[in-house]
Amino acid sequence: MAKLEEIETEEHQKAMIISKRKRIKKKYSIIIPTYNERLNIGLVIYLVFKHLQDIDFEVVIVDDGSPDGTQDIIKQLQNVYGDDLILLRARPKKLGLGTAYYDGLKHASGDFIIIMDADLSHHPKYLPNFIRLYERTAFEDVVSSCVSKGYVFQMEMIVRASRKGYHIEEMGLQNTIKKR
Template sequence: MDASGEKYSILLPTYNEKENLPIITYLICQYLNESDINYEIIIIDDGSPDGTLEVAKQLQKIYGSDKIVLRPREKKLGLGTAYIHGIKHATGTFIIIMDADLSHHPKAIPQFIRKQQETGCDIVTGTRYAGDGGVYGWDFKRKLISRGANFLTQILLRPGVSDLTGSFRLYRKKVLERLVQSCVSKGYVFQMEMMVRARQFGYTIDEVPISFVDRVYGESKLGGSEVIGFAKGLLYLFATT
């Protein structure tokens, strides 16, 4: 693939991802090297007590400091601030955000890039709810909550995107900077607000179907309190946008 000289910065916020980080890093490098894409992986570890940062340092030795950029923080400060922190250090014109827990497969990254090149859009978002996208490893309750949240959001906010709570996306760097600065939500709602604000600002969004696989190692981060937080955040967005 000709990525037309563009550079892509992949932000990987991590917290206790010692087992997953070597695998996700290997896969990103494999798929992007195959496609001849210029990239860097920015690992933003939030003071993981499990030794994630030590693993990241080993990966930097293996892949080189031009490919693996370490920008750790002292403690867990949340996803939104992790992105702000990562953007500051990103040297790419485009930024890809994804989870480090293997729920997002790096093979989709070249598809995101291709879609952006074809359409010239500002954002490409991975969707579990269109085309041949899907969710694997979730029980019925999780699927119901996710689908329900998405359905409710579609009705209230009409964002023009089929998957709002997903977090596997490609952004123009300057677009992501503006969106992150304008977002007030935390946690699960943050991804949704990004899409709502993008629509408000008139940015163009395209979608690529992805398969989402639940965490291979470690605990899932979605519980009852997240669901309540999501509902509150949704109502806030509905009231303010």
């Protein structure tokens, strides 16, 4: 049985960690892989900036040589929002989603990474809720113990969360129809 002093010390340490966590300003990197997203990328970026007004973030867009002019739109967005907030990583040809994530991670400078699609299947209005979730102790406990060794990262995180006694729920995504 734990002594009262040990419990109080442990609670004090937890309170100090939470207090420190609230004082530290965190930066988020949002990685968006694109290929032929000329019709969507402007709206997605507008919505990201609209919903993250009080958050320190950058958007890293990895484009796989889109022939539809996606990179031209991204350059226009850089003129509006700044090339320090919107980073374009242009690749010469379609190299695949996995390598786009990898390239985005190499260029991200944030403390936390958010990966989302440009087709609005991940609506930016949910980003503030995800960020609040990131800042919860339970979530940080699960995420900090995961090391990605490839494609199984999400499953590994779910298993570790379950083992630590956390309840996992699925959050539905909005389906969108994209005209080509």
